[in-house]
Amino acid sequence: MMKKPQITIKDIARGLNISPSTVSRALKNHPDISQATKDAVNKYAKDFNYKPNSLALSLRMSKNNTIGVIVPEIIHYFFSSILSGIEQIANAEGFNVILCQSDENYEKEVSNTKALISTRVSGVLASLAKYTTNYDHFHDIIDSDIPLVFFDRICIGINTDRVVVDDYAGAFAAVEYLIQTGCKRIAFYSSPIHLEISKNRKNGYMDALRKYGIKVDDTLIKVCDTREEAIIITPEILDMPNRPDGFFATNDHCAAGILYATKLAKLRVPQDVAIMGFSDGELAKACDPMLSTVEQHGYEMGKYAAKLLIDKINGVTQGQFTNKIVKTNLIIRGTTR
Amino acid sequence: MMKKPQITIKDIARGLNISPSTVSRALKNHPDISQATKDAVNKYAKDFNYKPNSLALSLRMSKNNTIGVIVPEIIHYFFSSILSGIEQIANAEGFNVILCQSDENYEKEVSNTKALISTRVSGVLASLAKYTTNYDHFHDIIDSDIPLVFFDRICIGINTDRVVVDDYAGAFAAVEYLIQTGCKRIAFYSSPIHLEISKNRKNGYMDALRKYGIKVDDTLIKVCDTREEAIIITPEILDMPNRPDGFFATNDHCAAGILYATKLAKLRVPQDVAIMGFSDGELAKACDPMLSTVEQHGYEMGKYAAKLLIDKINGVTQGQFTNKIVKTNLIIRGTTR
DNA sequence: TTTTTCAACGCAATCGTTTGCGGAAAAATA
DNA sequence: TATTTTTCCGCAAACGATTGCGTTGAAAAA
16 A cells, blocks of 8 residues: 655656646646647656645735625524535635534634635625624625625625525515415414524515515514424414414424424414425425425525635626525415415 | 726735735734834725735645535525535634535435535535445545545445434434333334434344343335325334334434324324434424424534534544444324323 | 854755746757 | 847746744843
8 A cells, every 4th residue: 555645846847847837737727738748747647646735825815716605503494405505616726625514603703704814815704603693703804805695694794695585575475375375363483583584484474464465473582493482382373372383484494393293282384383494495295284384495595605606706796786685485284285 | 987907916016016915914013024014005905905816825835725525405594504504613613614515316426516516615415325335536525635525315335524413312212202101102213224323223223122021023114205205104014903102213304204293193192102213303393292302413523524524624533433422312292201 | 262162043945836937959941 | 151030948936835044132140
């Protein structure tokens, strides 16, 4: 088992008694180099398994074929499918993806951006941590001349490209469907309200109610975005004198929690209570009845965001800022009528 | 909005009328440098927001503080939780994580390894694609002197560190539990059989049967590892003259499919048919009844694998190859008695 | 006063690659 | 044969940081 200590251009040059510049040009098929030399170099390179050192290359070109992705938590289906889309097209375009999780933690988000700047990544894709309210670290990225694209949890304060789900329309359609299938009192479980996605979904929810002349009841709007919380707070709500007959949850986990609590309360789904989720994650089909939900197209979103960023990196798109809105679509399964 | 084109050590040197070497040493608190100079350098660095160029650093040190991870598909809960663990400790140790998905595709796996070698990553963590049977590309990694650690879908042919789930014991315990709670005929849905994990789980399954004097019935062993397949093949099996009263599935998706088909066939779970999954993913608690399953500790596994790799990179562990087996534990919920 | 010692810094090479420029030999033209 | 043009290649600087070694001046020792 021999160690082959990775041959360099200099080694090829030495071995062939020519200069490194010639080798470099030969490898790139430069017209100044004779075919004979090119052949010799290519053969030598193949024989000794030459692989270009992309570190040196990046340094020389002061450009790293790497993009950084900052994501709150990769274990969530939605984010991992976005990431999958990003990796897909980044790879196809010759970029590496370096992954950073903020763990929904502001400090980690800041240190992630620092690390990415230091690595001189070619670009950054980011989705905000839940409680991030200061955006200086993202300004640092822009000031360092690194293209930046936000996705999903975007940041309004900064002028960049953005790719978002059509939260408003998704929420509107979801609630409208609930109303059209007979729900009169619809509860809404939201993520923390300072997030753009929360505002948009809430607006969608409220506008749908208004359209059908249903008064918004604030006691039916809760901040709750996990299964566990949902299991805790839902029983109280179902005990209300006039309990809701429909729930619209900000994600599928939360919806699954509502479903659990509802069945536990011996109410029938969807006859007594209809439930609508958001995401269409892995667990939607595992529920019984299967969860009606709003499909988010995370994979496409990731692909689109990556494409946008790479165009920016390559200077294809100059100056203009794109604001892509990815359509959702309603998936009706068993938890709604 | 000014562009600050990232200051370098040379800039600091110029600004302070000293040499780059002095700046470098001052920044690293070298004893040869006077306190006055150090203070001046540090102030200047902070004022102009100096950030070391890690590309240059990596080139000089011929060592990249980056580890590559090759994973079949990140959208699966198990893999994304492993990845989360990896990122966690890699980050804490000052490493970046570059992500590669093989998409269960041999060619992509090969091109991933090439890219990682070219990037001169400090180390590689890998889990095999489903149908990979040629391992030359992994030998390339080792020949390039890059530490390599396999996790979960390991490769027996190569001498490296490995971190695996205790598939045998997990399967054994699962099947034993089914037997002890009264199951007489237990079906087993397996992943493709050439994978080590499949072999080990099958052995666990068979040994548990033997221990209790139950004869292995090959008609009860199927290759099936998705929800969709499970929904297709399960009805036939439930229609068999003496149908099984227990199922052991290689993952939770598959188990959820079995559960669905079983309920559809008007059989009661767990009274008529008990079902045991493997993984404890997001959907386990969404099932009704909630899925009994074998917990895999993906997050810990990722942390352990990363630690192992980094020790190898830092030369802490020389020569020896560790073979870590991560214990599973049985989670009993509603689909078993 | 002369020699030794030491603190504090600079020079230059190095990591692997690219690229503008200049130059010699070969080929084409006059 | 003399001149111009091509063809093909090498020199050296550059990207940003590190580091062995040499150098300087002043303080300490003789």
